Amino acid sequence: xxxxxxxxxxxxxxSALAAFAEATAQAIGTRYPGSPPIEVTFExxxxxxxxxxxxxxxxxxxxxxxxxxxxxxxxxxxxxxxxHPQLHALFREIEPTAGFINLRLAPTCWQSVVARIVREGERxxxxxxxxxxxxxEFGSANPTGPLVIVQGRACSIGETLADAMRYCxxxxxxxxxxxxxxxxxxxxxxSVYARYRQMTDPNYPFPExxxxxxxxxxxARAIRDAEGDRWDGAAESQWLAHFAAIARDTLVAGQRxxxxxxGIRFDLWQSERALHEEGKIAAGxxxxxxxxxxxxxxxxxxxxxxxxxxxxxxxxxxxxxxxxYLASDVAYHYEKLQxxxxxxxxxxxxxxxxxxRLKGIAAALGYAGRVDVMIAQQITLMxxxxxxxxxxxxxxxxxxxDVLDEVGVDATRFFFVMIAPDSPLTFxxxxxxxxxxxxxxxYVQYGHARIASVFDKATASDVAxxxxxxxxxxxxxxxxxxxxxxxxxxxxxxxxxxxHLAPHRLTRYARDVASDFHQFYTECKILTDDRERxxxxxxxxxxxxxxxxxxxxxxxxxxxESM
RNA sequence: GCGGUCGUAGCUCAAUUGGAUAGAGCAACAGGCUACGAACUUGUAGGUUGGGGGUUCGAGUCCCUCCGACCGCGCCA
Numbered sequence: 001x002x003x004x005x006x007x008x009x010x011x012x013x014x015s016a017l018a019a020f021a022e023a024t025a026q027a028i029g030t031r032y033p034g035s036p037p038i039e040v041t042f043e044x045x046x047x048x049x050x051x052x053x054x055x056x057x058x059x060x061x062x063x064x065x066x067x068x069x070x071x072x073x074x075x076x077x078x079x080x081x082x083x084h085p086q087l088h089a090l091f092r093e094i095e096p097t098a099g100f101i102n103l104r105l106a107p108t109c110w111q112s113v114v115a116r117i118v119r120e121g122e123r124x125x126x127x128x129x130x131x132x133x134x135x136x137e138f139g140s141a142n143p144t145g146p147l148v149i150v151q152g153r154a155c156s157i158g159e160t161l162a163d164a165m166r167y168c169x170x171x172x173x174x175x176x177x178x179x180x181x182x183x184x185x186x187x188x189x190x191s192v193y194a195r196y197r198q199m200t201d202p203n204y205p206f207p208e209x210x211x212x213x214x215x216x217x218x219x220a221r222a223i224r225d226a227e228g229d230r231w232d233g234a235a236e237s238q239w240l241a242h243f244a245a246i247a248r249d250t251l252v253a254g255q256r257x258x259x260x261x262x263g264i265r266f267d268l269w270q271s272e273r274a275l276h277e278e279g280k281i282a283a284g285x286x287x288x289x290x291x292x293x294x295x296x297x298x299x300x301x302x303x304x305x306x307x308x309x310x311x312x313x314x315x316x317x318x319x320x321x322x323x324x325y326l327a328s329d330v331a332y333h334y335e336k337l338q339x340x341x342x343x344x345x346x347x348x349x350x351x352x353x354x355x356x357r358l359k360g361i362a363a364a365l366g367y368a369g370r371v372d373v374m375i376a377q378q379i380t381l382m383x384x385x386x387x388x389x390x391x392x393x394x395x396x397x398x399x400x401x402d403v404l405d406e407v408g409v410d411a412t413r414f415f416f417v418m419i420a421p422d423s424p425l426t427f428x429x430x431x432x433x434x435x436x437x438x439x440x441x442x443y444v445q446y447g448h449a450r451i452a453s454v455f456d457k458a459t460a461s462d463v464a465x466x467x468x469x470x471x472x473x474x475x476x477x478x479x480x481x482x483x484x485x486x487x488x489x490x491x492x493x494x495x496x497x498x499x500h501l502a503p504h505r506l507t508r509y510a511r512d513v514a515s516d517f518h519q520f521y522t523e524c525k526i527l528t529d530d531r532e533r534x535x536x537x538x539x540x541x542x543x544x545x546x547x548x549x550x551x552x553x554x555x556x557x558x559x560x561e562s563m
Numbered sequence: 564g565c566g567g568u569c570g571u572a573g574c575u576c577a578a579u580u581g582g583a584u585a586g587a588g589c590a591a592c593a594g595g596c597u598a599c600g601a602a603c604u605u606g607u608a609g610g611u612u613g614g615g616g617g618u619u620c621g622a623g624u625c626c627c628u629c630c631g632a633c634c635g636c637g638c639c640a
Contacts, residue, residue: 043579043582044579045582045583046578046579046582046583046585046586047583047584050583054582054583056582059582059620059621062620063620068620069620069621097583098583099582099583099620099621100582100583102583142640179640181640182639182640183639183640184639184640272640298638299638300638302638309566310566310636311565311566311636312636314637314638315637315638316638317638318638319638320638322638324637324638324639324640325639325640328640349568349633349634349635350634350635351634351635352566352567352568352633352634352635353566353567353634353635353636354567354635355567355568356566356567375567375568375634377568377569377633377634378633378634418575418576419575419576419577420576420577422568422569423568423569423576424569424633425575426574426575428575431589439602440588442602443588443602443603445602446600446602446603447603449600449602450599450600450602450603453599453600454599454600456599457599458599489579492579493579496579499580500579500580504576504577505577505579508576508577508578508587511587511588512587515587518603518604519603519604519605521599521600521603521604522595522601522603522604522605523604525598525599526599527598527599528599562600563600563602
């Protein structure tokens, strides 16, 4: 084989590993002729003493070689040293340990990553467009009140995932569905009407199942201001749709303001009612009927859900001809999957039972495997050691706006996405507001601000030189290498978060980057008298700043220049 | 009862989907600024991964079975 790597053009970690894989494949052929072909793959060991990367080929080879993994690994390394001495320029260490082959890259490989990140800026590691269209639905709420915090969590998760997917080259379309088609809108209309009447008659009864809380009062007042008392004593059939429509529009507008304040802009606000009016619901149902997956019983139309793993068949169209909520789900997913290759829903904690059902719907529609469902689990709100009570029944709802007022957008976005979506979240308002080292948001932001501060102190010509590209050959301190290695992980981390629908991994990575930077800062004086070293370290700072800013951007958190 | 999600350090959570001695932060204890922001950092201590079986070179991860928590199970949405 020929290695095209030269001193002038240092190898990237990827090319170094590719060279190693090729050499190892040859070594296997030499040492163990006739063995089945094995793909040489790498992973990053958890423990630093095992090097930057390791490969487990010896385990896969051991059986065919009738030897132990340890012996195979040792033999392969001996073969590599004898027949591929060029690898020495790329790897500082190639060691067989307990059956693994552990690799430590030469500093030049890591230096080349730093140079690349400085050069590519915040676009570092982005994948080109891959042509896959993804519909991502999250947050969606009933238009019957202000957004509550669990919907905020779904928004944090969904929007972070959306940005991470864009980074990976997906064509992402984020949408919100307004559940304005069901009986709840009637309830909303009656609730507002009761508030309207109570303005002149304090004894007017509030509906048993109405929406409590004060937030409907201003809507009622606005109606009275604009339209006077003409609805007092009118029949329900006259005012119901009118009141419901005004309330829905007002509340949806409010939800929209909250979401935008939260840093999210939806591509589509889809009214469920509009789907009905456009005949989309009927089209979805027809699709199932045509596929022979429905039957009629007692005047209702059933979907054969049991054929897709559900425990009972489900009604699609009621005896009176009105479609059920399930019909909406069928239709909306049918509609989405016609314009997208994948549909991902981020749902609330009360929708656990729907994961299987939605996947069953996708399969029934002929789109098996193209729907994914994430559940944003419940949030327990704390203020220090004290639990904040949230009784929706009593009208004591804590809204997303309340939380944003108290702790700000940055902390809320970060905390809501910080742990696995499936796990319930304990959210401490006191901690989120705290500007201390207990607070991971400030820890990460501080890293960014600290770098900005160093650039303020440095001379303009140094900064310009560092950004234009400079010799990085002095970067070899363990803290420098550790930081560079961490920065190089960005693309892999984002891809991983996307592939596993695990956006919380990005917050951990952000903390890891900040941690490695702070350690580097403590151990290495940046603005040293040695010009070459100073410029190299400034370049490393710039690369770190790019990566931190990029991760924070994906998370929807600001990257401050000073704090 | 059936189905879903989960159970990891005192607390809050990770663990590159089957890899090596299970890692961080907080809390506890002991250190580090005449240095570019101490909103930082170094170290110590902390575990039978709910229990028990199985699969294999190798299991927190996969399978079975108990225990426990939360959530679903309507011609509501």
